[in-house]
Amino acid sequence: MSTSKFRVGMVGAGGIARGVHIPAWLSQADVEIVGVTDLMPAASEQAAKLAGERTVACATIEELLALKPDAIDVCTPNKAHPPVVIRALEAGCHVLCEKPLATSTAEIRAMGEAADKAGRVLCAVQNHRFRGETRAIRQWAETGQLGEVYHARVRAMRRAFLPTPAGFIDGTLSGGGPCMDIGVHALDAAMWMMGFPKPVRVSGTSKVNFAKGNKIPGKWGEWDRARFSVEDFAAGFVHFDNGATLTLEAAWLGHQKEDEDFSFQLFGTEAGVQWPSGEFASTCNGTFVDGRVAFPNKVEKPHAALITAFLNACRNGGPSPVPWTEAIQVMAILEAIYTSQLERREITLSV
Ligand SMILES: NC(=O)c1ccc[n+]([C@@H]2O[C@H](COP(=O)([O-])OP(=O)(O)OC[C@H]3O[C@@H](n4cnc5c(N)ncnc54)[C@H](O)[C@@H]3O)[C@@H](O)[C@H]2O)c1
Numbered sequence: 001m002s003t004s005k006f007r008v009g010m011v012g013a014g015g016i017a018r019g020v021h022i023p024a025w026l027s028q029a030d031v032e033i034v035g036v037t038d039l040m041p042a043a044s045e046q047a048a049k050l051a052g053e054r055t056v057a058c059a060t061i062e063e064l065l066a067l068k069p070d071a072i073d074v075c076t077p078n079k080a081h082p083p084v085v086i087r088a089l090e091a092g093c094h095v096l097c098e099k100p101l102a103t104s105t106a107e108i109r110a111m112g113e114a115a116d117k118a119g120r121v122l123c124a125v126q127n128h129r130f131r132g133e134t135r136a137i138r139q140w141a142e143t144g145q146l147g148e149v150y151h152a153r154v155r156a157m158r159r160a161f162l163p164t165p166a167g168f169i170d171g172t173l174s175g176g177g178p179c180m181d182i183g184v185h186a187l188d189a190a191m192w193m194m195g196f197p198k199p200v201r202v203s204g205t206s207k208v209n210f211a212k213g214n215k216i217p218g219k220w221g222e223w224d225r226a227r228f229s230v231e232d233f234a235a236g237f238v239h240f241d242n243g244a245t246l247t248l249e250a251a252w253l254g255h256q257k258e259d260e261d262f263s264f265q266l267f268g269t270e271a272g273v274q275w276p277s278g279e280f281a282s283t284c285n286g287t288f289v290d291g292r293v294a295f296p297n298k299v300e301k302p303h304a305a306l307i308t309a310f311l312n313a314c315r316n317g318g319p320s321p322v323p324w325t326e327a328i329q330v331m332a333i334l335e336a337i338y339t340s341q342l343e344r345r346e347i348t349l350s351v
Contacts, residue, residue, distance in 0.1 A: 005030050005031060005032045006028075006030060006031045006032070006070050006071070006311060006314070006315070007032060007034045007067070007068065007069045007070045007071075008025055008031060008032070008033045008034065008069055008070070008071050008072075008073055009033070009034055009035045009036070009037075009058075009064045009065070009067060009069035009071070009072045009073070009088075009093070010022070010033060010035070010036040010037070010047065010051070010072075010073045010075065011036075011037055011038075011061055011064065011072055011073070011074050011075065011076055011084050011088075012038055012074060012075035012076035012077075012080070012084075012098075013036050013037075013038035013040075013043040013044055013046065013047030013048075013075070014038070014043065014075065014165075014167070015165075016075050016098060017036075017047060017073075017075035018046070018047050018050060020303045021073055021075055021303065021307070022047065022050050022051050023304075024301065024303050024304035024307045025051075025073070025307060026051070026052075027301075027304050028304075028307065028308060028311055031311065032052060032054070032055075033051035033052055033055050034054075034055065034056065034067045034068075034069050035048070035055060035056040035057070035058045035063070035064045035067045035069070036048045036051060036055060036056075036057055036058065036064075037057075037058040037059065037060060037061055037063065037064045041057070041059065044057040044058065044059075045057040061084060061087060061088075065087070065088070065091045065093070069093055070093065070094060070314065071093055071094040071095065071096060071121075071310075071314055072084070072085075072088035072093045072094075072095050072096075073095075073096045073097075074088070074095060074096065074097040074098060075098050076098075076167075077166075077167035077168075077173040077174060078098075078100055078102070078103050078167075078173070078174050078175045078176075078180060079103060079172060079173050079174065079175050080173070081097050081098070081100075081101060081102050081107075081111075082102045082107040082110065082111055085097050085101075085102075085111050085114070085122070086110065086111055086114045089111070089114040089115050089117075089118045089120055089122065090114065090118065092118060092120065093120065094120045094121040094122075094123075094310075094313075094314040095115070095120065095121070095122050095123070096123050096125065096307070096310050097111075097122070097123070097124060097125065098124075098125045099124055099125050099126055099184050099185065099188075100124070100175075100180050100184045100327070100330075100331060100334070101122075101124040101324060101327040101331070102175075102331070103174075103175025103176060103180060103331070103335075104175070104331065104335055105328050105331050105332050105335055105351055108324055108327055108328040108331055109324075109328060111324060112323075112324030112325065112328065115320075115324065121310065121313045121314050121318050121319075121320045122320055122323070122324050123306075123309075123310045123313065123320045123321055123322050123323075124322040124324070124326075124327045125303070125306060125322070126184075126185065126188045126189070126192075126306075126322045126327075127185075127302040127303045127305075127306050128185050128186070128188070128189045128302065129188070129189060129192055129302075129306070129321075129322065130299060130302035130303075130305040130306045130309070131276065131299055131302045132295050132296075132297045132298045132299040133275065133276040133277075133278055133295055134189055134192075134193070134275065134276065135297065135299070136278065136293050136294065136295045136296065136297070137193065137273060137275055137276075137278050137293050138192070138193050140273070140278075140280075140293045141193060141266070141273065144270070145268075145270060145271050145273075145280070145282075146266060146268030146269075146270055146271050146272070146273060147268040147269030147270030147271065148244075148268060148269045148270075149194050149244055149266050149267065149268045150243070150244050150245070150267055150268065150269065151244060151245050151246065151247075151266075151267040152190050152194060152244070152245075152246040152247070152264055152265065152266050152267070153246075153247050153264060153265045153267075154183075154186050154187055154190045154246060154247065154248045154249070154263075154264040155186065155248075155249050155250075155261045155262065155263050155264065156178060156182035156183045156185065156186040156187075156248075156249070156250040156251075156261075156262050157249055157250065157251045157254060157256060157258075157260070157261040157262075158178070158182070158251055158252050158253070158254070158259065158260045158261075159216070159253070159254060159255070159256050159257075159258065159259050159260070160216050160217060160218055160219045160253060160259070161218070161219055161220055161252060161259065161260065162211060162218045162220065162223060162232065162252040162253055163181065163220060163252070164218065164220055164221050164222065164223040166224070166227060168181060168230075169211075169223055169224065169227060169228045169229070169230060170227050170228075170229055170230075171229040171230045172229070174230060176206075176230050176231065176334065176338065177206075177211075177230035177231040177232055177234070177250075177252060178231065178232065178233070178234060178250040178251050178252045179206065179231065179234045179250050179334045179337060179338070180230075180334065181250075181252075182250060182252075182262065183234065183248060183250030183334065184330060184331075184334060185262075186248070186250075186262060186263070186264055187246075187248055187330050187333060187334070188322075188326070188327075188330050189264065189275065190246065190264040190266070190275070191246075191326070191329065191330060192326070193264075193266060193275065194240075194244065194246075194266065196326055196329060197240035197241060197242045197244055198240060198241040198242075198329065198351070199238050199239070199240055199241075199329060199332055199333050199336075199349050199351070200239050200240060200241050200348065200349055201238070201239040201346055201347065201348055201349065202236055202237070202238050202239075202332075202333055202336035202337060202340060202346065202347050202349065203236065203237050203340045203345070203346040203347070204234060204235060204236035204237065204248075204336065204337030204338070204340040204341060205233075205234065205235050205236075205337070205340070205341050206231035206233070206234035206337055206338055206341045207231055207232070207233050207234070207341075208228070208230075208231060208232050208233075209232055209233050209253070209254070210232055210253040210254070211223070211225070211228050211232040211252070211253060212225055212228060213225075216253045216254075216255075218253070219259075232251060232252050232253045232254075233249075233250070233251040233252075233253070233254060234248075234249075234250050234251070234337055234338075234341075235247070235248065235249045235250075235337075236248045236333060236334075236336070236337040236340070238333055248333070248337070262276075263275060263276065263277075270282060273293065277292070278292045278293035278294075278295060279291070279292050279293075280292065280293060306321060306322070309321035328351055329351060332349050332351040333349075336349060
């Protein structure tokens with residue numbers, strides 16, 4: 001039996017890296033975080049201290065790659081993902097990359113092709129797929145309970161939770177607002193549950209309704225209004241090749257009672273189901289039948305579960321737990337929502 005540990009290098013040492021990824025890596029057996037790099041040296045050093053006694057705070061990604069990691073974990077702002085991911089793949093590393101994998105389909109394709117060429121695992125961090133509720137509802141749906149899904153209603157709607165760092169509100173760093181931040185999660189989970197039908201037509205809107213003003217106070221504090229250059233609300237209507245449709249709504253700010261409505265509902269010919277509650281509605285012999293999908297396996301830490309799956313894929317030669325070929329379908333929809341707003345028309349997709 002080999003005794004060598006799986007070597008991980010981290011790029012980007014901000015909130016998600018320090019709060020979630022590093023603890024998740026440290027909870028895995030036979031793994032060591034060999035190095036960390038961030039544009040801000042202080043962040044690299046703090047993260048390296050968290051990650052292990054022998055973890056090196058590297059000044060650059062090249063210094064990190066020189067440590068010969070087996071995998072690179074990318075936790076930079078969205079717009080920095082593609083160059084880092086492609087460089088790491090070219091250096092022969094497997095890559096785990098935070099969502100969204102990239103902010104355009106062209107970039108995701110380039111990243112995916114680089115992974116395929118290198119024969120390495122590329123995995124997007126769509127952690128909501130790894131929640132116990134998501135797994136249970138999907139397993140229930142796979143037994144045919146829903147019949148044919150003809151419509152999905154997807155929501156990632158917040159009343160007053162706008163993430164304040166520049167990496168989210170500056171479009172040159174994030175590539176978009178709530179669509180890229182939280183819409184991508186709910187949409188990915190819904191499409192995964194639907195078996196990834198192919199999106200063919202999209203119309204959408206994306207707007208700034210509140211983020212330039214003071215009408216809605218942000219519950220995460222103040223943000224730089226001058227630098228704010230993304231939407232605070234977006235909505236889209238999607239047609240799939242199998243005839244099904246989907247609506248997506250995503251917002252950081254808006255007048256609604258709930259702090260957050262992060263959910264989706266699938267409507268099928270035999271039943272409808274809600275995520276993440278698992279409540280379903282159907283009929284039997286003309287009688288209404290309602291219930292709730294059982295959640296036998298609670299997953300306390302979906303990020304750690306995803307990292308375990310990624311690690312297994314790297315050790316066993318794939319496949320990726322969240323492949324780029326699925327991430328690109330999700331991004332095609334988000335990208336088309338923005339294009340539809342700009343060009344004031346329905347967008348036809350050919351991804
Ligand atoms: N899956 C989830 O639930 C979840 C939650 C939060 C954030 N995220 C994603 O994680 C990523 C990072 O978010 P965050 O909240 O940690 O942001 P953050 O702003 O806290 O941290 C980002 C860090 O990356 C560094 N950085 C920027 N460009 C870099 C580069 N080229 N090379 C190296 N370091 C660089 C910054 O200095 C900063 O320290 C984003 O893609 C975001 O969408 C995912």
